Amino acid sequence: MPTLKIISDSTCSLFIDKKYAGELSPESISVFEIEQGDSLLEYKLNNELIQKVIVSVEKTGATMLEVSLRDAISAITKKNDAKSLCSSVAYVIKNEDGTADMINETFSTKQRIAAENFDFCSWGPSEGKEAFCEFDKAGLVPVNVGGQPDDVMGYYIEGGRNGAANKKGDIQVPIIYDNPIRFANEYTTVAQLEGEKVFINPFGEEAFENCYDSVQEFVGNYCVVQKDGLYGVIDYRGNIYLDIKYNKIVLVYDNGETRYALNRWSTPPKTFEDNIQEFKRDKTVFFCVTSEKGSQILNEKLKPVYPFVFQSASLMSPYLRNSVWLVQLNNRYGVYYFDKGRCIPVEYDSIRLESSFFYVIKGRKCGIYDMNRLVVPVEYSHIKREYDNVRHGSVFKAYSSSGGDPTIYDSDGQIIN
Numbered sequence: 001m002p003t004l005k006i007i008s009d010s011t012c013s014l015f016i017d018k019k020y021a022g023e024l025s026p027e028s029i030s031v032f033e034i035e036q037g038d039s040l041l042e043y044k045l046n047n048e049l050i051q052k053v054i055v056s057v058e059k060t061g062a063t064m065l066e067v068s069l070r071d072a073i074s075a076i077t078k079k080n081d082a083k084s085l086c087s088s089v090a091y092v093i094k095n096e097d098g099t100a101d102m103i104n105e106t107f108s109t110k111q112r113i114a115a116e117n118f119d120f121c122s123w124g125p126s127e128g129k130e131a132f133c134e135f136d137k138a139g140l141v142p143v144n145v146g147g148q149p150d151d152v153m154g155y156y157i158e159g160g161r162n163g164a165a166n167k168k169g170d171i172q173v174p175i176i177y178d179n180p181i182r183f184a185n186e187y188t189t190v191a192q193l194e195g196e197k198v199f200i201n202p203f204g205e206e207a208f209e210n211c212y213d214s215v216q217e218f219v220g221n222y223c224v225v226q227k228d229g230l231y232g233v234i235d236y237r238g239n240i241y242l243d244i245k246y247n248k249i250v251l252v253y254d255n256g257e258t259r260y261a262l263n264r265w266s267t268p269p270k271t272f273e274d275n276i277q278e279f280k281r282d283k284t285v286f287f288c289v290t291s292e293k294g295s296q297i298l299n300e301k302l303k304p305v306y307p308f309v310f311q312s313a314s315l316m317s318p319y320l321r322n323s324v325w326l327v328q329l330n331n332r333y334g335v336y337y338f339d340k341g342r343c344i345p346v347e348y349d350s351i352r353l354e355s356s357f358f359y360v361i362k363g364r365k366c367g368i369y370d371m372n373r374l375v376v377p378v379e380y381s382h383i384k385r386e387y388d389n390v391r392h393g394s395v396f397k398a399y400s401s402s403g404g405d406p407t408i409y410d411s412d413g414q415i416i417n
Contacts, residue, residue, distance in 0.1 A: 086139025
């Protein structure tokens with residue numbers, strides 16, 4: 001039987017065709033019996049794959065193989081250390097001289113942020129600390145050098161250069177980028193360097209090449225890309241997740257609360273609302289894709305959420321957890337409020353959103369919904385919303401086409417005059 005001699009620069013385990021073969025050591029030449037033909041070699045450290053390669057042995061005798069694993073092991077060690085640091089508990093104390101100290105409770109460390117004359121791109125609530133930075137999914141907080149606050153409160157910084165610090169206070173992403181650095185996942189984000197969009201990992205290294213005409217920010221593990229006028233979706237590895245063939249794509253991150261599902265039926269329902277039930281689901285991403293045929297909402301497995309193609313579907317407001325859809329079907333409008341499992345029937349001529357209230361119009365009549373609850377019946381010519389200082393909430397003055405004094409409703413739908 002042929003033999004394989006391996007010289008390695010690092011200690012690790014060797015698997016040949018998925019079977020454990022033995023240990024490699026940089027102090028010696030390791031010899032293994034191997035089948036003639038192609039074999040898969042996998043090098044692992046603590047059961048984690050470092051590198052794999054196909055080797056071909058054509059005849060009997062010994063085959064010598066030199067393997068360099070030092071760089072691969074170093075990269076994996078760095079990644080694992082960063083993952084451990086990401087899950088640690090830390091907060092920031094901002095000092096009077098403009099510096100800041102990173103306090104890591106998990107590792108019992110206190111370190112001055114490794115940057116001079118910097119500011120944070122955003123701040124979260126105090127949570128009982130002197131200062132509290134909102135860490136992203138990679139366990140980093142964005143920092144800026146040379147920028148200025150862009151609003152009166154000073155929560156956001158514009159201009160200058162941007163990077164990110166980890167939970168020990170070290171600058172993990174170099175301060176060289178045009179935009180604030182925030183990760184929506186643990187692996188990849190979109191940064192801008194000298195006006196060009198690049199995909200980087202949590203160390204500021206290029207994750208993969210940007211070969212697209214335009215890219216959007218990541219939503220969870222996914223990013224909308226555009227090429228030759230059409231849109232698709234890639235994942236955090238750079239793989240195509242949704243083919244680049246759509247006129248428009250909107251990503252929505254669902255917060256995992258109660259949602260609607262369509263019941264099964266033997267004959268098509270008259271409306272969506274005739275056949276719905278509530279269910280719980282984990283946090284996930286939804287895709288609203290638009291083509292020449294219309295708009296459709298897909299789940300993370302790229303399966304249609306509803307067995308219909310809408311004439312149109314669009315987000316009504318980014319301030320309601322990105323989950324309020326205005327949909328059109330058969331020239332009528334309705335609302336799907338995904339993250340709380342509520343909806344407004346698809347039967348209105350028009351719908352608009354003001355604050356958290358939906359103004360609906362059907363024929364020449366209008367009414368008010370508070371999400372899926374009808375507050376003011378759809379039977380008035382026009383409605384005015386006012387703030388009531390006594391009730392500390394909204395009241396609605398509903399006017400009839402026949403004239404006279406308005407009927408006044410409170411936000412619970414009760415008549416109060």
